[in-house]
Each structure stands twice: as structure tokens, then as C-alpha cells.
Amino acid sequence: MQNSHTLVVLVEDQPGVLNRIVSLLRRRSFNIDSITVGHSEQPGLSRITLVVNGEDAEVEQVGKQLYKLLEVVKVTDLSGEGAVYREMVLVKVAAKAQTRAEVLTIAGIYDAKVLDATPSTLMLEATGDAETITSFLNMMKPFGVREMVRTGRIAMARSGQSKSNGRIDRINSDSYAAD
Amino acid sequence: MVAEPTIIERTDEATSPNGRVDAEPEILTGAEITCRCLEAEGVTTVFGYPGGAVIPLYDALPRSNLHHVLSRFEQWSALEADGYARATGKVGVCIATSGPGATNLVTGLANAHLDSVPVVAITGQVAQPFIGKDAFQEVDITGISLPVTKHNYLVQRPEDIAHTIKEAFYLARSGRPGPVLVDIPKNVFLAKAPFDYPKKTGRRSYQPSLIPNMRQVRLAAQMIDEAKKPLIMAGHGIILAEGQEVFRRFVERTGIPVIFTLLGLGALPESHPLAEGLMGMHGHRHVNAALEECDLLVNIGARFDDRATGRLSGFAPNAKVIHVDIDPAEIGKNVPADVPVVGDAREALKLLIPEVAHRDHADWRAWIDGQRNRMLEAALENRPTWPEPYAIIKSIREAAGGEAIITTDVGQHQMWAAQHIGVEHGERWITSGGLGTMGYGLPSAVGAKIGRPELEVWTVVGDGGFQMSLNELATAVQERLDINIAIINNGYLGMVRQWQDLFQDKNYSEVQISGPSFVKLAGAYGCTGIRIERNEEIMPAIQRARSIDGPVVLEFIIEPEANVYPMVPPGGSNSEMVHGNLWQPTEEDV
Ligand SMILES: Cc1ncc(C[n+]2csc(CCOP(=O)(O)OP(=O)(O)O)c2C)c(N)n1
Numbered sequence A: 001m002q003n004s005h006t007l008v009v010l011v012e013d014q015p016g017v018l019n020r021i022v023s024l025l026r027r028r029s030f031n032i033d034s035i036t037v038g039h040s041e042q043p044g045l046s047r048i049t050l051v052v053n054g055e056d057a058e059v060e061q062v063g064k065q066l067y068k069l070l071e072v073v074k075v076t077d078l079s080g081e082g083a084v085y086r087e088m089v090l091v092k093v094a095a096k097a098q099t100r101a102e103v104l105t106i107a108g109i110y111d112a113k114v115l116d117a118t119p120s121t122l123m124l125e126a127t128g129d130a131e132t133i134t135s136f137l138n139m140m141k142p143f144g145v146r147e148m149v150r151t152g153r154i155a156m157a158r159s160g161q162s163k164s165n166g167r168i169d170r171i172n173s174d175s176y177a178a179d
Numbered sequence B: 001m002v003a004e005p006t007i008i009e010r011t012d013e014a015t016s017p018n019g020r021v022d023a024e025p026e027i028l029t030g031a032e033i034t035c036r037c038l039e040a041e042g043v044t045t046v047f048g049y050p051g052g053a054v055i056p057l058y059d060a061l062p063r064s065n066l067h068h069v070l071s072r073f074e075q076w077s078a079l080e081a082d083g084y085a086r087a088t089g090k091v092g093v094c095i096a097t098s099g100p101g102a103t104n105l106v107t108g109l110a111n112a113h114l115d116s117v118p119v120v121a122i123t124g125q126v127a128q129p130f131i132g133k134d135a136f137q138e139v140d141i142t143g144i145s146l147p148v149t150k151h152n153y154l155v156q157r158p159e160d161i162a163h164t165i166k167e168a169f170y171l172a173r174s175g176r177p178g179p180v181l182v183d184i185p186k187n188v189f190l191a192k193a194p195f196d197y198p199k200k201t202g203r204r205s206y207q208p209s210l211i212p213n214m215r216q217v218r219l220a221a222q223m224i225d226e227a228k229k230p231l232i233m234a235g236h237g238i239i240l241a242e243g244q245e246v247f248r249r250f251v252e253r254t255g256i257p258v259i260f261t262l263l264g265l266g267a268l269p270e271s272h273p274l275a276e277g278l279m280g281m282h283g284h285r286h287v288n289a290a291l292e293e294c295d296l297l298v299n300i301g302a303r304f305d306d307r308a309t310g311r312l313s314g315f316a317p318n319a320k321v322i323h324v325d326i327d328p329a330e331i332g333k334n335v336p337a338d339v340p341v342v343g344d345a346r347e348a349l350k351l352l353i354p355e356v357a358h359r360d361h362a363d364w365r366a367w368i369d370g371q372r373n374r375m376l377e378a379a380l381e382n383r384p385t386w387p388e389p390y391a392i393i394k395s396i397r398e399a400a401g402g403e404a405i406i407t408t409d410v411g412q413h414q415m416w417a418a419q420h421i422g423v424e425h426g427e428r429w430i431t432s433g434g435l436g437t438m439g440y441g442l443p444s445a446v447g448a449k450i451g452r453p454e455l456e457v458w459t460v461v462g463d464g465g466f467q468m469s470l471n472e473l474a475t476a477v478q479e480r481l482d483i484n485i486a487i488i489n490n491g492y493l494g495m496v497r498q499w500q501d502l503f504q505d506k507n508y509s510e511v512q513i514s515g516p517s518f519v520k521l522a523g524a525y526g527c528t529g530i531r532i533e534r535n536e537e538i539m540p541a542i543q544r545a546r547s548i549d550g551p552v553v554l555e556f557i558i559e560p561e562a563n564v565y566p567m568v569p570p571g572g573s574n575s576e577m578v579h580g581n582l583w584q585p586t587e588e589d590v
């Protein structure tokens, strides 16, 4: 079954680490919807969020292959309930006098912020999960989207332990209980 | 119980080589530090080729205790390091200059990567201020080698050389072994730093799992005890773990017949009554028949490579699968495992032995024996006139008595050798499995002979592959290596011709290959050449070669269009073997 999985990968900040990860995903033909990278709460470690589409077994392979990279400290699959997902979008929408109020009303529904305005356009910023952002963009489309940029997904588990679907086990055969 | 992963530390030889453990660290150049590190790792021989970026390293080499072997091409340096590593179980080391030297290593590294062979490559890089400027002989070798190494480094400071090399060796030989490349800029070789070889290494993010989970071991044992027609598929992992002895005990206790992948040959001596022979594309008929019939397949240390499995949907269709592998990423990659056991093959076998019952499986073994292709075997015995590939391999086997190191090149001759050489010691069967690197035969023999000088060494090569690496004869002569080179000369790129013969309607496209007079060539390099044109000349020639000290080139003229049988057609399942005209089915067989 094809499923969208969100993998959070904790990596050591070493030169070339992003290259190693991207090269691995490419050469093993894993399909990536988005990838975001940034610092984590721990000095020397970065957190990468990958959105992977694939069969569950394939996604498990992604995790195991990632663990073979020396810099990868931990891979967590956050698919499922116990996590929050966010993306951000910046969008420049045509907004002349006649439509401006309507654009602003819809922006208000989505809690979008106005970042810049010209006599004919508004620049809006919205955050939310993927569906919210898509729906927001769909609402803006009829007004005329001049420019749009969307970040990839970032995600975090709700509980303290960052374990919704759990950590993809790196070494022990513990996770291979027969059923 | 969940076993804690253990980092194996080499505590023995990690002290400063000059013995002055407590003294102030010496101030040395990066090049000198590199040599000291190699010595501290117990390296005695390095294979390499000099050039601009490594001139400082080659300046320091003569002052070290390292023996440098000058290959005639950097790819051979890498493959020699690979052959050395397989023959000795130690890490092989190769050296190349920046740019073309480094890129020439790449095929050799890929070879070691696909076959999990511990190799450390040291490359020179242009001086740091030139990096990224398309300087003379600059290539991004860490970028290029990324997918064909276990890990690689670009060293930025002379202070970083020692701990980087320490880690490189640890990575190369631990867990699932593989090649590691260390790229060092010329100015870092020249700069000075205090030398202090670290005693410990290891990273939080690298913890190979050696000891398997006991719960999985028990599940596996239970499944083994319950099986009626179990089969063991033995892979390279057993040999890499130096687990042959434990494996033999396990096999004898369980009474389970053993089939081998190309690189698993010799995990159990082939003369052992439970050793059934090679599986897969050119595997024996009874072996592939057993795969079809078995109800349990115990894969120990193999990765279910497609040449071993054939079409996956037809692979071991009636079997449950136990998969023992040190690399968790191999579990379920190609074939789903009912019981995965993640760990070192030797450790896993040690834990399994007390858990499994003593069994015999006589009926099952008799069934397998009944599937032997006796017609083919008889036909191979009785073929006159031309030196038969089979007769050549069998004669080498008889002469060397199973004790010699046999390396091969890639092609038909490789498969004939795999089928008939009868490997007694896994680490003495050295062939390019995963990459199928033509040219591998001679360099791997050079590396193996240097690593195990006391053993007789043969390499079986094709006339095509030998023409790729024949310049390494010069190295063999320079190093005075007693190597016997058996060229199986069919005048063709035989394996490709066989595919064109069987699957392209005999459209022989660019497979006929001429060559030099190999006897004269041998003479030109300063070694002995012997040409063999008739069956009865085979054994005398082999014995003569064995009596001559130094490299001997034996050119065996064989039937140009002999094919390797049996064969599973590409894309076919292992049960769909073709046997060629050598095998006429009897009424019973039909
Ligand atoms: C470097 C490289 N190039 C091409 C091939 C494809 N290939 C596989 S076997 C083979 C023919 C080898 O011919 P030869 O060395 O004469 O051995 P034979 O099959 O005749 O025994 C070729 C071209 C390869 N494996 N490696």
C-alpha cells in the first residue's frame, strides 16, 4: 500500500552530510516529496524531515539505508496520529480594490499574515499542515497567484519521547518479532 | 534479552610505534604521520602509484617500514589491496595521486564495496587553496567515490590525519566490511603536527550489531528443528566473519545440506559430504532443484543477489526463510525473511548450535543426490581432443590439492572454475562477485600472493580479461611473485558470446577478440610462457608451471564456442535451467 511517511532524521553536522543523504535517496530510487534541514536543539546535530511516499516495506528500507550513513544518529517515522506537521507558504496574490477585502477575509480564515502590499497585490504568509496549505492556495487561485513558494514539511511528535510510530530500529533484531 | 552492541577495539597495536608512549608527541609532517598511522595499524604492504599530490607521501615512504608495490595502473592497486584483504583477512591498503590517479581507483573500490572487502584507499588531493578551482589534477574524489565506499573523508588539518586513519581502518574492517577512502590535500601532507596515534575510535552513530538477539536465535532454531527439507545457503559473510569452523559444526549438528553463492564457496569445504555446490545462474542442477523443493532456506551471510536467486517470484517457492546478516538493511531487501537474525555470522552460529537438535536428513539428502545431472557429469568426463575447460580446472584442482589460492577474472572461465575447482578454504577462493570486474584475475592474484607468500597461487583468466590487466605481469615479475596464470583462450569475450548465442540468435557482435602471442608476451615480460593445445598436455604443463619459480603464463586453447552449462536464462527462475547439447535427457528425466 502506498503511504506518505514523515521521517525525522537526526544527523551529525559534518561537511557533506546533506549530499550523502540526497545521494543515497537518489541512487536507491526512493521517492521524496520534500526535504527540510535545520539545526536541532542539540549542538552539532541537525534535524532533517523527509516526506517519503512508498510501501511500508520500502520506507523501512529507507530508514535502514539511512542508518548505514555514518552521520545518521537516529531515524524516526512520525506517520500516524501522535505528531504535528507544519509547512509554510508565501504567496503573492493579485488584489485590486474590488477584490482586496475578499482576499483579506479568506486570509483571516486561514490565519494568514499580510507581509507586504502594493496597489495591485498582497503578499501573504500561511502555516499549517499540508491539507490546510493546499486548501488555502486553492482559495487564492481564483484571485490570481503571481508567485508562490512553499517549504517542505517539518514535524514533531506530541509526546515527550518523540515516538508515535516509533524509531526505526537501527541494529537489534528486536523489531523483527515474528507474528 | 537485547544484546548491547559492542565496539570492538584494537587495543593491541595502538601504541606509538616508536614505543615512547609517555614521551612528548613527536612533531611530524602529515606525510610522515600517514606512514606512522599505517604502521600502527599493522600494515606491512601498500599498493600504489605516485604523482604530484602524493609526492610528499612518497618522500616519507622510504623512511617507513612499509613495503610499497608499484602497480602498473591504479585500478590494479585497488584490486591488489582487495585480493590481499580477502586472502589475509586484514585491511588492504592502496595509494593514488589526485585527479586521474584517484579516478582510476574507483572501479577497484566499487569492487570491494559490492563484495564487502576491507580496503583503505589514501588519495592525494590538490593543496587546499586550489580546491574547488578546477586546479590541475583536481577531482572531487570524495564526491565521486561516495556511492562506492562505506565512508570517505577529506582531511583538512595534519592534526586530523591520525584519528581519521584510525577511524577509517575501524570502519573498513568492522561490521559489514568495505572500502574507506581518505583524501589528503598536498599541503596537509607537508604541514607539521604532533603525532599521537589514538588508542580508541568509534562514533555514537556507528554501532555495528555483532551479537544477534537471542529471541530471534531461538525462533530460528525452532524453525530449523521443525523443517523436513531444510537447506542452507552459505554466503561470503561466513568467510568474512572467519566463521568456517563454527559453520562446519553447525552443519554437522543439523545435518542440513549446504548450497553456496559464488562468494560463499568454501564456507564449508566442498569435499564435505553436506556441501552440495554452487547455486544460481550457473549452479548445479541438483542444487537449484533442492532450492525449488526445500521447505526452509537458511541464508547465512548472503544478500540474495539476483544472480543467485534468479527470478524472485520463482525463488525457493515452498520455503520459509531465515536470514542471518550483519547488515540490517539486507533483511527484506530482496527476499522477505520469516525470521531475521541480525548479527555477525560466526556469533549467530555460536548461539544457534546449542539451540538446534542433532539431525540427519538422510532421505532429503538422497532426494537431492538423485537430482544430480549425471549425464552432464559423464559428458564432461569424456570429451576428447580440445583442452576442455572442465579438464583444465579439474587438473589444477588435482595438482594443487585444494590448498592453493585460486583467483579468477570474469566470464565463462570464472563460472567453470566456480563449478569445478572444489573450494576447500573459503578465503582462498577469490573472485569478483558483485561487480564482475574484468581485469580482476591477475591483480587479485598479486595481492593474494603478497599476503600469503607461503601458498601456491593460481589465477584463471579469460583472453579478454587478461588483456585488460596483463601489464600487471611487470609488477609480478618485479616483486618476484610465484604465480601461475591460466589463460582460458577461446578467442572470444566468451560469456557475452554465449548470451548472444543463446538469446540473440547467434548475432555475434563485437565478441571476437584477437590477442598477442601470449607465450611471446610472457617472454617479453621476463617470465615463462607455455601454450597448451591438446588435452594430454594439460597436466604436464600444470606441473611444469608449478615447478618454475616466478610468474608462468599458461595459454590453454579451448573450443571457441564452448558454453557454460547449466544456465538459468536471464529473467528465468532457478528451476528453468538450460543444459545445452551436453545433456541429453533420458526417459527418466523427461
Ligand atoms: C570491465 C568489464 N567490462 C565488460 C564486462 C562484460 N563482460 C562480462 S564477461 C565478458 C567476457 C569476458 O571475456 P574473457 O575474458 O575472454 O572470458 P571468457 O568469458 O571468454 O571466459 C565481458 C565483456 C565486464 N564484466 N567487466
Ligand SMILES: [Mg+2]
Pocket: B462, B463, B464, B488, B489, B490, B491, B492, B493, B494
Ligand atoms: Mg575469452
